[in-house]
Amino acid sequence: MRYEPPLFRPPSEARSYIIQATIGCSWNNCTYCHMYRSKQFRVRGLDEILADIDSAGEIYGHRVEKVFVADGDALVMDLATWMPILAALRSAFPRLRQVSCYAMASNLIDKGVDRLRQLREAGLSLVYIGPESGDELTLRQLAKQPRPSGVTREDPYVFDQHVEGSRLARAAGIKVSAIFLLGAGGVARSAEHAHGSARLATAMDPEYLAALTLTVVPGTPLARTMERRGWTLPDTAGLLGELRTFVDEARPTRAMFRTNHASNYLPLGGTLPADGPRIVEVIDLALAGGIQLRPEHSRGL
Numbered sequence: 001m002r003y004e005p006p007l008f009r010p011p012s013e014a015r016s017y018i019i020q021a022t023i024g025c026s027w028n029n030c031t032y033c034h035m036y037r038s039k040q041f042r043v044r045g046l047d048e049i050l051a052d053i054d055s056a057g058e059i060y061g062h063r064v065e066k067v068f069v070a071d072g073d074a075l076v077m078d079l080a081t082w083m084p085i086l087a088a089l090r091s092a093f094p095r096l097r098q099v100s101c102y103a104m105a106s107n108l109i110d111k112g113v114d115r116l117r118q119l120r121e122a123g124l125s126l127v128y129i130g131p132e133s134g135d136e137l138t139l140r141q142l143a144k145q146p147r148p149s150g151v152t153r154e155d156p157y158v159f160d161q162h163v164e165g166s167r168l169a170r171a172a173g174i175k176v177s178a179i180f181l182l183g184a185g186g187v188a189r190s191a192e193h194a195h196g197s198a199r200l201a202t203a204m205d206p207e208y209l210a211a212l213t214l215t216v217v218p219g220t221p222l223a224r225t226m227e228r229r230g231w232t233l234p235d236t237a238g239l240l241g242e243l244r245t246f247v248d249e250a251r252p253t254r255a256m257f258r259t260n261h262a263s264n265y266l267p268l269g270g271t272l273p274a275d276g277p278r279i280v281e282v283i284d285l286a287l288a289g290g291i292q293l294r295p296e297h298s299r300g301l
């Protein structure tokens, strides 16, 4: 398999085979994101992708059960590219049980439920969506989505797009993993960010939920906002407080919840809402100093 670094995947895809079908992110504009800034977005040539899948099948065929299709928002590819990829994956990996990729809410809305169903039938079974926040003002400051035509800068749309994108995926039978980012509202919007994120997690009603912690990366637009306008990240207690609010208020039907990403101070897991009270107790204990947090030096992005 030929890879163009850097290559990213969700923590839960650590054992998955990664096929890099796109390079970079078609949006590449979120103010905090450094992941693909060095890359110009493109879809790799289909022949090249299929040749990679073919050779991966010869080497790893019966060992691969999960495939993650990279890079940033691979769902943006059209069906003429997706369908041969999914067919090749099924044929190369006979034990394949999951194909997943990152998706933006706008990708899901652009595809619509019929095309999403075709993708599901061909094997795409899980999408990772990162609204990061449910506070509309924070979402707009993060530049989370391209603004649809006819919508003004002031109109709320990002929250609704994530609800709609998630609804379409689930209607098509594709599972949703939603990712939120502690600290994304800064100190100024910390409370709105935490309450709004719980509201959006409830409205998206995903099968999987994750919370990561924002790290401000030098060179990003957010880092410049921090320098010029005094935007500040909440301290550790503030970040744990956001996590507490989120867990306490989010009411998905039944979502597996994880904070196992290396960026987090407190790795937690459980099912929401059932395990919410137990998780809140653990967070309260951590806030009271009763649990050792992940040291700064071993946190990662």
Ligand code: SF4
Binding pocket: 025, 026, 027, 028, 029, 030, 033, 034, 035, 036, 072, 073, 104, 130
């Ligand atoms: S959609 Fe994802 S990969 Fe693309 S810029 Fe935003 S956070 Fe980065």
